[in-house]
Amino acid sequence: MAITRGFRGRRLDADVELPPGQYLTQDFPVLSAGPTPRIDRDSWEFTITTEAGATHSWAWQQLLALPQDKPTVDIHCVTKWSKLGTAWQGVSLDVLLEQVESTADYALVHSHGGYTTNLPVQDLLDGQAWLVHQYDGEDLPPEHGGPVRLLVPHLYLWKSAKWVNGIQLLEQDEPGFWETLGYHEYGDPWREQRYAGD
């Protein structure tokens, strides 16, 4: 359940409802598929590439100059842990994509190190996704994807790519790193879409 400011009331722990098959954790597990990169903020850049090949890029200071959101959301990892009420700061993808001319339906997210993940463009819009650079009031540490990661909390956390550096807008869906290896193309935790065919 993505708890976003303004959409739901404050919730007591006793009322916690988790997606099927998930357990609650208080810590923040670090799961890596490769080495943790140390990325220099001064040379960090994020690029959206449209289906026509046009590119739109933002440097670190340009990202910070955009309107900042502070979403507090629940996150759900496909390895079955869930963490509630995580507090982030970043820029809504609505802000970035409104500067981009595109009618593409699909997005392929790219990260430093070669990781990719795919999702529909509509899941990046309407206050559902952010580029976040702070967690719990501090700069996002590298092990959690800093300096900047994608946050799409209504989907399993593998979609919230760490060390994000770009989004490719596509007319045809293209599976990413885990989606080519048996994981679900969409990954809704509330429908327990863990594996292809679920």
Add this chain to the structure above:
Amino acid sequence: MVTTPHDPGSAHLDGNVLAGPLRELFAVDMTSARTECVGCGQRAAVAELETYLGGPGVVARCPGCHAAVLRYVRTPSTAYLDLRGTLTMTVPMPAGGAES
């Protein structure tokens, strides 16, 4: 993008941990098989691969260039083995097993 070297604290294990998962698929111990990396050409035993567990699947990387040379996911009904990062895999076999 300029980066400093990868964090030496990134938690990977050696490829001996692949013995269990791959035993489900292969008739021989695959940790002594040798891989040739598509990216840099380095040859390494599976046991020498930098192996990341605990995520959605297993990712084994070249000790030279860190490219993924072997990926493995075991779902309840299917095993997915991705070797697109491996140019060749050389597997020691018991003597006398092949027809002459």
